[in-house]
Amino acid sequence: MLNERQLLNGQPVAAEALTSLRNWFPVTVQGREIVWRYVQDRFTASFFTDTLQQQNPAQRYLCRTGFDWLKRLEPGLMPSAFIFHTSRCGSTLLTQLLSTLSCCIVMSEPPVIDAFLRRHQTEPEASGGSANLRQLILALGQQRSPDETHFFIKLDSWHTQFLPIFRAAFPDTPCWFLYREPDAILASHRRQRGPQMVPGMIASLAAETLEGGDLDGYCAKVLAGFFEAALANVEHLQLINYRQLPDILWQDLLLRQGIDCTSVQLERMRQRAGFHAKDQRIHFSTDTPSISSHPILQQQVEPLYAQIEQHRSRGQ
Incomplete structure (x- = not known):
């Protein structure tokens, strides 16, 4: 992941020089300003920040505006689904499979959302609340081609609490x-x-x-918080166990979105599923749990996991 200093690595462009925010x-978010980067390519890398890092340095442009500029954007696609997760559970694989479909805009952990939520947590009135969050998300869903009809956002693992x-x-977004x-x-x-485990x-x-x-104890406490947040909001969540991947994507999730894949698209997704979610050069191999667990994991997290599984079973 890029740190904020790296996100700001670009040639400054004055806001007054812009005639449009297309492709920005x-x-x-820094104080009362939004920081924008100019990106012409589709976001198909494992993470939003990877796409920024892969940009040619000569093509990295940076602009700062007030929040009022959000109103100048052309309407973007409404988000098709928000992807919450516990980390290391297949969420990056899911977004990589979605990104193989030309009809899908896929934003994987865009850092502006975390920056906004951190500000909202400390300065809820200054953040502008859900109205500004809505506009920031719509700015991420810019439609570059008529073929793009769906927009998915994978959030950071600690965002379930929000x-x-x-x-x-977005009350109607799955x-x-x-x-x-x-x-x-x-x-x-x-x-x-x-980083969430440090x-x-x-x-x-x-x-x-x-x-x-x-x-390991710290990691277990953090995981307990993730599962507790999910249980607190379980009525609003479609629960997906790692074991259901990748088939649940084309057998259920895409069908609910009205996306009917061709045989070529399905084969492309199946091929992508055979490689590491974060590095397409490495064949996938699952992590094997060690023999020694941790008392906090056994006492606090596993019962929460069992409750989530019960909810998922009842929903099927």
Whole structure:
């Protein structure tokens, strides 16, 4: 993931010089300003920030505007679904499969949403609430081609706690929640820990404390928070277990969206599913949970996982 300093790495363009925000995408929020980057290519990389990083340095342009500029945007596509998740549960694979379809705009963890939510958490009145969140999301859904008819956003794993503000902004948009056996998630983070599993990296998780250097215990506490947030909003979520991937995408999710794939599109998705979600050069292999679990995982997280599974079973 790019840090904010890298997001701001571009040739400045004065807002007054712009005649349109077409192909300009919001990347972060700083105080009363939105920072935009100019991107002509489709966002097909594993993460939104990967597309920015892959840009030719000579083509990196940066612009700052006030929030009032959101009203100047041409109407974008309404989001087709929000993708919430627990991390290391197949959410990146899901977005990679969606991005193989030319009809889909796919934004994977756009950092402007996290920047907005952090501001909303500390300054709820100054953030503009769900109205500004709605406009930022619509700015991400710019339609570049008539073929683009659907718009999917994968959020960061710690965003499930903010689901009510997404519902306020888009009450009719489906919300998917991907999850996995806690042992398997922990095994993946033991191999390479994400920022959400490192104390102090994610402000909204700062209340979780590290005890005696116990990183696995911290990870378990964070996972408990993810599952608790999902259970608190379970009536608004379509629950998707990692074990259901990838077939559930074309057997259920796309059909609900009115997307009927051709045999060529299905084969392309199946081929993509055989490779690592974050690196198309590596064949996929699943993480094997270690023999030793963790007491917090067993006592707190596994019962929450069981409750989620019960809800999913009742919904089928």
